[in-house]
Amino acid sequence: LDFCRKKLAIRVECLRETYQQQLRQRVNQVINDRWNFDESEERLRQAERLILPDQPAGHVPGVSLSARSLVGRYLRRRLPDISDYSQFVRKLVTVLASQGLLRLDTERGVEYVQLDAAVLIWRTGQGEPPPPDSIYSRRAISPLYVRVQQKANEFFRELYSRRALSLRSVEGLAHTAQIHYTDRQERERRFREGDLPLLFCSPTMELGIDIRDLQLVHMRNIPPTPASYAQRSGRAGRKGDPALILAYCAAGSGHDQYFFRRREEMVAGAVRPPRIDLSNEDLVRAHIHALWFSKVNLRIERSMDELLELQLDHLPLKDSVRAAIELSEDRLRQCIEEGRNILDLCADGLKEADWFTPTWLEDTLRRAPQAFNEAFDRWRQLYRAATIQLLEAQRIQATSFDERQQREARQRVEEAIRQRNLLTNTGTLREESDFYPYRYLASEGFLPGYNFPRLPVRVYIPREDGEFISRPRFLAITEFGPDNLIYHEGAKYHVHRFWTPPGGLGARRSTAKLCNVCGYFNSGDVDRCGNCQTVLDGSTSLFVNLLEMPNAKTIRRERITCDEEERIRRGYYTSIHFRFAAGTGGLLRTVEATVGTHPAQPLLRAIFAPAASLYKINHGWKGGRTEGFLLNLANGEINPDADQSPGETAILRLFVSDTENLLLVRPQAEIQRDPRALASLQFALQRGMEQHFQVEESELASERVGAGHHRAILYWEAAEGGVGVLRRLVEERDLFAAIASTALERLHFDLASLEDRKPDCAQACYECLLSYTNQLDHRLLNRRLVRDVLNALRSSLTTPQHAGRDYEEHYRWLRSLTDSRSELERRFIDHLYLTRRNLPDEAQKSVAEVNTIPDFYYSGCHACVFCDGAIHDEPAQQQRDKDVRRQLRESGYRVIVIRYDRDLETQIAQYPDVFGEARR
Ligand SMILES: [Zn+2]
Ligand SMILES: [Zn+2]
The missing domain is CATH 3.40.960 (Endonuclease; Chain A)
Known part of the structure; x- marks a missing residue:
């Protein structure tokens, strides 16, 4: 009987199919999106049936009670004397049915039983785990197992039996950049008025939002800098009222642990002025564009439709706009003059920039109208894709007489209209929209903008009126990856399709040869690695078919299967590659230096590569059967069903790329050869740099690349706009030495005696090498392996090399x-x-x-x-x-x-x- 109950083989109205269909219709009618049923899920869960033995299998769905079934094996184990199993089960079922416990029934000649819901007795639990189920496990009945059987989790027992009662009416809501502006304002209002007692905030709350009478701020980890600490804690206790600030230092975060020991450096720490890399060409260009834009006689009020001719296929700039952005020669001269004055003010930063030539400013300003036009290309792709979807779905509506097709077409029409409305800010608040023209131009990198990512990847979420959410490319390549799940506003969304530009995804395809020797990214048609000169073949490189990560679409999902959950837990297999920028005279843009006490035997070689390309490739799910993703290039469908999805398909890996300042550090052979020493040196130097330059952990990133004597550590400036510190490492003579000292101290070694000041830290801890982001490397990290090389680096000099x-x-x-x-x-x-x-x-x-x-x-x-x-x-x-x-x-x-x-x-x-x- 208990087996029946657990299998949900229960005769009750609410588990019947017809009842559930009616219920679904009523729910669709009156309940909003958020609480509604999952669209993709065909049915609710219906009652199970237990099929009596010796009957034709497969006619009627259900759980078998045959001699070889779970129940069958259990019964024969417990009652070894049964001679005729089938007859025994029949007798048992008849007795139970005659007492009103089971209901015996037939469908298409197949007999089955269910538990009668009326005989179930409902009791509250005692906070003990359920007794072991001997049907499922033989082990469960062995006395040894019973003795060591797990106790119920005390926290949850306490929570469910008592604490939860006091939380019954407590409401908490999120306040993040991904919440609709109107919802956010409503939540702020309710919070301010005391109607909403709890608000979970992301750093959006840090700036500008004023809430009176706030008594308590709880930070769930230590903010990145004293400046953000001051901002966040300053939310409470305004006008001199006392307030309580709680900050939690997570055991798994090196940053938190570091500041836990040095609280005063965070709570009363110096606020460092913001820093950007003035030698970053994109950044300087965006500011010059802003200057140009101020000279152009163009006013934008609300939407892209003021700028682009939406009635024409290619969505060109309107004639009036085109006229407005062409400056007269006089105005242009004036603009160049002003630009020169501005650039003179940052001459120190620019002098390091090798892209900056005497004609750069004028070239940039003359090219600005063209760059302005091109900045809308990514928007055009989204808009055209939505329009094509609309027209195709309308054509199906007009020609199809199949009810299912019509229903799908209607959904697609509605979705396309919602998307077009979002893209043109129809009915949305302009400043909050990603597609408010000024904000959009900044996210495209045409105008400056520091508080949101440049060239983000966007995903469409079919919630209420539809929403686009965007993420920086290097995160989106996994977060918005094929078949991944996105958690947004308490619901799950499944990435099931990519946006396709007209003509399909084919134009975004490319091939590459990834050098196994040095990690360099070579285009698919070269024979020799552009960095290490290795001949590229199947053994020295990986030939890959690539697709540049497109914007994605999602559908809502209610449940996920165990397989999906397991796959998502394992994650994708990704890799990092780099490529140097081309310089003058066919040379690559790199600056090399050796670091050591003796020039002939350097401890490290360092190569700085300004404006290099960094690539991240998503090769597919870890442990998946194939590498790459099966995609329909025509309609962007992920894992398309060959019968239902016409169009060319291909197996492709995804990539994103960005322009970054890179530093390759190649240590001596003993360290190169030892994976543990190399990883330890990687994070020791990174901690040293973070502390020396006062940059946040997220502003610098690193990865080990290459093999053999090309094995190296790759560092890059992950912050938007760069921080401009890596270049200094090849230019300043004693910077590596200073960083090595800082790192050595961080690794608990006394600088004078090299004595170990924290013997408890056997290999590494969250105060030295470990952090949340390098978890996968934790088993490799050991501070003792790099003590001597760091100590030697302390007395080193950095010597730049000119063309080798x-x-x-x-x-x-x-x-x-x-x-x-x-x-x-x-x-x-x-x-x-x-x-x-x-x-x-x-x-x-x-x-x-x-x-x-x-x-x-x-x-x-x-x-x-x-x-x-x-x-x-x-x-x-x-x-x-x-x-x-x-x-x-x-x-x-x-x-x-x-x-x-x-x-x-x-x-x-x-x-x-x-x-x-x-x-x-
Ligand atoms: Zn190579
Ligand atoms: Zn440690």
Whole structure:
């Protein structure tokens, strides 16, 4: 009988199919989306049936009671004397039925039984676990098992039996950026008025929202910086009223544990001014665009339909807009002038930027109208996809007489209209919408914007009027991955389809060869790795078919199966790859340096790559049968059913990419070879950098890449806009040393004696190497393995290399290029070398636009150095020099003149920003 109960083989009205259909109709009629039934779920759960033995199988669905079934085996085990099992079961069932406990019934000639709901007795539990079920487990009846049987979880026993009663009427709601603006305001209002006692907030609450009489703020972890701590705690106790701030330091978070020991650094810590990387071209360009936009006579009130011609297929800019954004030559000149003044103010940041050429500003401003137009391309794709869906579904409505098709078409029409409304801000609050034009232009990177991600991936959620939610690309590639589940506003949504641009997803396809040797991302048609020069074949590289991660669509899901749950728990298999930007003359944009006490035996090699491409590839579910995802390229369906989904299909891996400043750190062979030492060094240096530069854990990221002697640690600046710290590691002579000291201390070693100050930390703990984000590496991390290399790094010097030449070699190379007639050039170079200052990047470089050849050139700050001997004192030469040098300055170059008749050291010391400080 208990088996019947557990199987839900119960005769009761609410478990009957007809009753449930009626119920569903009534629910659809009167209950809103949030509490409604799952659309994808065909039926509610109906009563089970237990089929009597010796009957044709498969005719009627149900659970068998045959001799080999679970129940059968149990009965024969307990009653070994039964001679005829089937007859025994029949007799048993008849007796139970005659007493009104079971109901015996027949369908299509098959006999089955169910428990009569009327005989169930409902009792409250005693807070003890249910007794073991001997049908399911033989072990369950062994005395040993019974003795060690688990006790009920005390917390939940307490919660359900007592605590829950006091929480009965307590309501708590979320307050995050993903909640509709109107809902958020309503929640704020209710919270302010005391009607809503509890609000769970994301950092959206940090800024600007004022709530009176707030007495308690509970932070569920330590905020990233003292600035955000001040903001969050400042929500409570306004106007001098006392308030209680509780902050929870999670045991699993290195950040939390670090500040748990150093509370005053968080609670009363210094607020660091915000930092952005001024050598980041995208960022500077966005600000120049903002300047341009202020000169353009264009007003945007509300929606994209003021800018784009929505009636035309290709959604071009409106003629009036096109006219407005073309500046007259005069206005453009004026704009260039203002731009130059602004850029002059950040000359220090720009001088490090190798993309910044004298004509960059003008080029950017002249190209701005085109860039403005292109910024709408991603929006156009979404809008066209919604329009195509609308037209196709309307065509089906007009031509189909199949009821199911009509119903589906109607749903698709409604969905497409909702999507188009969201895209044009029809009926939504403009400033809150992702598609409010200003906000959209910032998220596309055309205008500056720091509080939301650039070029996010969006997912459509069919909730109420429909919603788009967006995430940064590098998170979206897994969070919005195929078949994943998204939890949003208390419901589950299943990613089941990608948005397709007109013509399908084919245009987003590409191929690549991922180098196994160094981790480099090569396009699919090259034969040699662009970084390590390895010949790329099946053993040295992985050839992949890729799809750039599109925007996604979801459907609502009520339940998930165990298989799905298990798959989601395991997650996707992903990998990180990199590619250097192309520089001038076919060279790659990298700056190399060696770090060590002795130049011939460096402890580390470091390669800085500005504006490099970083790739993240989603290869598919871990433990899945195939790599990649089966996709329908025509309609974007994920795991399409071959019969019902016409169109070309392909198995593809997904990727996202971004432009980032990268630093590759390649340690000595002993560390490269030892995975534990390499991982430990990775996080030791990362902790050192975080602390030294005061950056948040999320602003720097790292990964180990490559194999053999190309095995390296890859660091990148994950913060939006970059933080501009990695470059300094190859440029400043003692920065690695300083970071190694910080790291050594963080790893509990005394800096003077190297004594272990926390012997309890056997390998690593949350105060040193461990953090929530490096969980998968925890078994590798051991602080003792890197003590000696960190200690050696403390007395190291960083020496930049020029095109693969170290300082000595570069000096000899420059000297070999000096003009044999000029004694001064050689004296100048020798002096720089002897005082260990920055050496020029080039000698005798020709500047074509001015038709001159400066003696030396510093490419970082575009400085031309002229070593003027006595010949330059002749009046004719003086005039020529004056003209050329004026032209150089007008083109944006710096001109530095070193004269033969003045003291060399005095002249050089005047330009510490070019030549650096004397170090000897
Ligand atoms: Zn390679
Ligand atoms: Zn530790």
